[in-house]
Every structure is written in C-alpha cells, then in structure tokens.
Amino acid sequence: MADSSSNLFKALTTSMTFVEKATEFRHFMLLTAFLLALDSCLVIFYKVGLLEAFSSVSLTSLNLSGPLIFLGIFSFLMAVFFPALRYVLKIPIELMAERWPATAKTEVGHETKNPDVARKEAIINNDKLKLELVEKFEESRSHFQTTLNIGFSVAALAFINYWVIDIPGIKTLSQEVAAMVDFECGFWLKRIIHAVLGTLMIVILGMLALSLHPGIEDKVYIPEKKSEPEAEKPKSLI
Numbered sequence: 116m117a118d119s120s121s122n123l124f125k126a127l128t129t130s131m132t133f134v135e136k137a138t139e140f141r142h143f144m145l146l147t148a149f150l151l152a153l154d155s156c157l158v159i160f161y162k163v164g165l166l167e168a169f170s171s172v173s174l175t176s177l178n179l180s181g182p183l184i185f186l187g188i189f190s191f192l193m194a195v196f197f198p199a200l201r202y203v204l205k206i207p208i209e210l211m212a213e214r215w216p217a218t219a220k221t222e223v224g225h226e227t228k229n230p231d232v233a234r235k236e237a238i239i240n241n242d243k244l245k246l247e248l249v250e251k252f253e254e255s256r257s258h259f260q261t262t263l264n265i266g267f268s269v270a271a272l273a274f275i276n277y278w279v280i281d282i283p284g285i286k287t288l289s290q291e292v293a294a295m296v297d298f299e300c301g302f303w304l305k306r307i308i309h310a311v312l313g314t315l316m317i318v319i320l321g322m323l324a325l326s327l328h329p330g331i332e333d334k335v336y337i338p339e340k341k342s343e344p345e346a347e348k349p350k351s352l353i
Contacts, residue, residue: 144265144322145193151272152189154288158280165288197268205327212329230256230335245337252335266322273319 154165161168230249237246277289286294295308 141262141265144262144269148193148265148269148272149189151269151276151288152192153185155272155276155280156185156188158282158285158287162282162285164286164291166291192272193265193268197271198264200271201264201267201326205329208327209329233335233337248337249335263322263326266319267326270319270323270326 150165157163157165157168230253233245234249236242237249273289276287277293280287292312296312298305298308300308
C-alpha cells in the first residue's frame, strides 16, 4: 500500500512539473519545434503525417534506430543548424544597422556599457555591485538568446513544414492546422479557431523578427554613482 502511494505521489509530482514547464513560453516553443520536426521526418521518411502516424504506421516497422536517428537530427537542428543559420542571416542586418545606426534612449541616472568592458572595470575597481549586475545581465542574456534560437527554429520549421514539404495526398501538421480555417462549425467556435491561429501566426512572425533584430540586449545598464555632497562649511560668525 505504501509503495502504491509513493508511486502515485511521484507520478503526480512529475505531472505537475511537466504542466508548470509546459505553461512557460520557452518550453511551449520547444515542444512546438519538436512536433514540427517529428511531423516533417514522418512525412519525408514514412510518407505519413503525425496525426495519422499512430493509426497508419505499425509499431513493428519502427525499430530502435528510428527514434535515435530522429533525436540526433532534432538535436543537430536545434543546437547547430538553426542557430548557425540565424547567425548568418543576422550578418547583413547588423552591417546595415552599423551603417545606419538608430539613436537609443538611456534612462536618467544610468549609463550603457559593453558587458566585457564593464566586467573589466568592476574587477579593476573591485566594484562588487557592478560585477554582480554584469553577471546577472550575462545570465539573462544567455537565457534570452537561447529563447530567440528556439523561436527562430520554430519559425524555420513551420516554414519548412508548410511550404517546403509538398507530397501529393499527404498533409503535414502545419497544413492540417491551416486547413482548420475552412472547418465547418458553429459561429463562435470558428471565430475562436481563427483567433487562435492568428495569434499563433503573430507569435511566430514576432519571434522571427525579434531573433533577427540587430544588436539586441548587447549593452548593460549601470547606475551612475552620485557624487557625495560636499560638507557644508560652518557659517562665519563675523
């Protein structure tokens, strides 16, 4: 009885952890990229979409090498190919941004500095506060860049899944989703479907634009030190 209660508690804990992660935008985008990549591989190699895979593909035809190869392909796409492609596409955009720089506004009482320069100054001056600000900035920038890589990968996979893969008689996952616009249903349900698909399209395009934005989050904001007020001189009695 104790073992069953313990197993139930572990299952509930695992489920709650998964639900908490699934509600985060970063994990949602990563799950979307996984589904798009899986659907694309199924269509290319097995000529069947993800929605039909469980009913059309026999489990005996999927040996151990298939999932391992897919995980290798997915890891390569997410960790190497799409980040490198994003970097290459950003090169001409950053060159144009350097040619026509935009004026940036700085908050009053703050100064913007390159993180490397700010770190060196903090180490030389033994400024623990500035060093802590730089470390927090670099940690948040690394997390943000990872999110941008995932967003760019989702946009690229959605483009490949919808436009590039074109096999007669087989619809990919994104093509099935796009076909839901013409789905015959109630008035309000159809409006909800349109709103969800429109929001999803805006999010994907927004992540694509944000991931290619030049020089985003390259400067760290350092609060300026206020000069200490001079001590008031005693008034002369004469």
